[in-house]
Amino acid sequence: MKSYLDYLDECDQFPKNPELLYKFLISGYNGTFGHILPTIIQAISWGAKWEVDHGHRTLKLLGSSLDERDKNMHDTLVAEREKKSLEVFADWRDELFPVYGPGKELVVSVERCAAQIFGVLTYGVQLLAYQDNPEGISIWVARRAAWKRSYPDMLDSTVGGSLPTGESPFECLLREGWEEAALDPDFVKKNVVACGTVNYTCVTDDYSRGEKGLLSPEVQFCYEIKLPKDVALAPGEAAVSEIVLLNVEELKQALEKAEFAPLTGCLILDFFVRHGILTFENEPNYISIASRMHKPLDLATI
Numbered sequence: 001m002k003s004y005l006d007y008l009d010e011c012d013q014f015p016k017n018p019e020l021l022y023k024f025l026i027s028g029y030n031g032t033f034g035h036i037l038p039t040i041i042q043a044i045s046w047g048a049k050w051e052v053d054h055g056h057r058t059l060k061l062l063g064s065s066l067d068e069r070d071k072n073m074h075d076t077l078v079a080e081r082e083k084k085s086l087e088v089f090a091d092w093r094d095e096l097f098p099v100y101g102p103g104k105e106l107v108v109s110v111e112r113c114a115a116q117i118f119g120v121l122t123y124g125v126q127l128l129a130y131q132d133n134p135e136g137i138s139i140w141v142a143r144r145a146a147w148k149r150s151y152p153d154m155l156d157s158t159v160g161g162s163l164p165t166g167e168s169p170f171e172c173l174l175r176e177g178w179e180e181a182a183l184d185p186d187f188v189k190k191n192v193v194a195c196g197t198v199n200y201t202c203v204t205d206d207y208s209r210g211e212k213g214l215l216s217p218e219v220q221f222c223y224e225i226k227l228p229k230d231v232a233l234a235p236g237e238a239a240v241s242e243i244v245l246l247n248v249e250e251l252k253q254a255l256e257k258a259e260f261a262p263l264t265g266c267l268i269l270d271f272f273v274r275h276g277i278l279t280f281e282n283e284p285n286y287i288s289i290a291s292r293m294h295k296p297l298d299l300a301t302i
Contacts, residue, residue, distance in 0.1 A: 001256050001257075002255065002256055002257070002258040003256075004255065004265075004269055004283075004285060004289055005285055005288065005289075006258075007255070007260070007262055007265035007266050007269065008266060008269075008288060008289065008292050008293070010202075010262035010265075011200040011202060011262050011263055011266050011293070012200045012201070012292050012293065012295075013200075013201055013202060013203045014201075015035070015201070015203065015215055016213075018035075020037075020038055020057075021035040021036060021037065021038075021057070021119075021215075022035070022036040022037075022038065022041050022057045022058060022059050023035060023036075023057065023058045023059070024036055024058075024059055024061075024118045024119060024120065025058050025059065025060040025061070026060065026061050026069065026099075026101070026107050026108060027051075027060055027061060027062045027063055027064070027069075028064065029101050029102070029107060031101075031102075031299075032298065032299055033099055033101075033107075033118070033120055033121075033299060034099075034118040034119035034120035034121070034215075034217075034299065035119040035215050036059055036117070036118055036119055037119075037213065037214060037215075039211075040086070040117055040211075040214075041054075041059060043085050043086055044076070044080050044085060044086075044117075045079070045080070045085075046059070046076065047076065048062075049061070049062055049063070049072035049075065049076060050062060050072070050076070061073060061108060063108075066106060066107065066108070069107065069108040070108055070109055073108055073109070073110055074111070077089075077110070077111050077114050086117065086211060087211055088113050088114065088116065088117060088211055088214075089113065089114070091113040092111060092113050093111070093112045093113060094111070095111070095112040095164055096109040096110065096111065096112070096164060096165040096166075097109065097110055097111075097112050097115045097120075097122050097123075097162070097163075097164065097165065098123070098163070098164070098165040098166075099120050099121070100121075106165065109165040112162070112164075115216075116204055116214040116215070116216045117214065119214065119215035119216070119217065120217075120299070121217050121218065121219060121297065121299050122162065122163070122216070122217070122218050122219075123162070123163035123169070123218070123219050123220075123221065124160060124161060124162045124163055124172075124218065124219075124220045124221070125159075125160065125161060125163060125169050125172045125173045125176060125220065125221045125222075125223065126157045126159075126160045126198070126220045126221070126222050126223070126263075126264075126267055127157060127158050127159040127160065127173060127176075127177060127192070127222075127223045127224065127225065128140075128157055128158050128222075128223075128224045128225075128267060128268075128271050129158040129159070129181075129183070129224070129225050129226075129227050129233065130224065130225075130226055130227070130271075131226065131227050131228075131229055131231075131245070132226070132229070133229065133247065135247045135248075135249075136247060136248055137247070137248055137275060137277070138245050138246060138247045138248075139158070139245070139246060139251060139268070139271070140158045140181075140227070140233045140243050140244070140245050141155045141156060141157065141158060141243070141244060141246055141251075141254075141260075141264070142155070142156040142157065142158060142159070142180065142181070142235070142240045142242070142243045143155055143156065143240065143241045143242045143243070143244065144156050144239065144240065144241070144261070145238060145239050145240065145241045146241065148239060150261075151261040151262075153241070154259060154260060154261045154264075155254055155259050155260045155261070155264060156240075156260075156261055156264050157264050157267055158181060158233065158243065159173070159176050159177045159180045159181050159183065160176065160180075160220075160264075161175075161176035161180070163221075169221040173188065173192070173221070173223055174188055174189070178236070179236055179237055180235070180236050180237055180239075180240055181233045181234070181235070181236055181240075181243060182233075182234065182236045183225075183233075188225060191225050191226065192223050192224070192225045193223065193224050193225065194221070194222075194223055195222040195223060195224055195270075195274060196222055196294070197219050197220060197221055197222060197294070198219075198220045198222055198263075198266060198267060198270060198293040198294070199217075199218070199219050199220075199293065199294060199295055199296070199297050200217070200218060200263075200266070200292075200293060200295075201215060201216065201217040201218070201297070202215075202216040202217075202218065202262075203215060203216065204216060217297055217299060218263075219297070220263070220267070222267065222270065224271065224274075232245075248272075248277055251268055255268065255269075266293050269289050269293075270293055273286075273289060273290050
């Protein structure tokens with residue numbers, strides 16, 4: 001039996017020995033953009049495009065322009081990929097994740113698989129589509145394909161995806177909605193509701209590709225949309241095996257049976273709080289559930 005707090009604990013983690021972490025800095029900008037394990041600092045040949053300060057435990061990416069920083073980052077990671085210095089490079093996807101600075105300024109992009117090396121914030125979008133039925137609110141939840149490495153065959157949000165460089169959260173939502181569930185973009189534009197963010201820091205584990213113990217802070221832009229009762233969703237891509245409609249009691253049972261991926265479990269709980277399904281009166285851990293996924297992160301963000 002899995003408790004609601006178990007879902008929070010799996011997403012909202014604290015790194016071991018935080019005093020040993022190196023801060024990831026970017027030339028020309030104040031603030032910390034990520035946290036790096038000492039083993040990563042030792043494993044990579046940083047060269048002249050970087051500045052390593054072991055005394056202050058910092059790693060600084062050099063470069064006076066976005067193009068220069070992007071090149072320095074890319075050249076270093078490609079060289080390390082060729083040397084196979086880290087296991088994580090085996091998951092290279094040629095997909096760039098953005099690193100933002102003050103005022104939503106893009107300060108560098110990093111290969112997706114390498115984001116966790118630097119412990120930088122990554123972003124995603126999550127949509128929960130629901131209906132009002134005779135038994136109350138029901139949510140459409142996707143089931144991950146059995147062949148997926150991370151959380152295979154487990155329940156997921158209706159639609160979700162990572163935010164790549166060059167795409168806004170809303171643009172990402174529209175694209176993912178169409179690709180994963182054939183949700184008409186015009187309908188989504190008119191009816192979707194933005195519900196803030198869910199923020200947390202995961203630590204890579206056996207479900208992750210590559211090294212274990214890397215910090216993976218994430219911000220998920222959350223949306224919900226109410227669908228007409230005559231609308232039925234179906235998978236739009238192979239990564240989703242099915243999309244099923246579950247009422248509140250069925251959702252609670254699935255949570256208890258550990259059928260949800262950790263993040264999605266937290267998204268369902270956040271939805272329950274938002275819609276008054278979980279309250280201070282009926283849930284003993286209400287304050288933790290309502291607050292732990294919305295904590296400020298100590299990193300530069302948009």
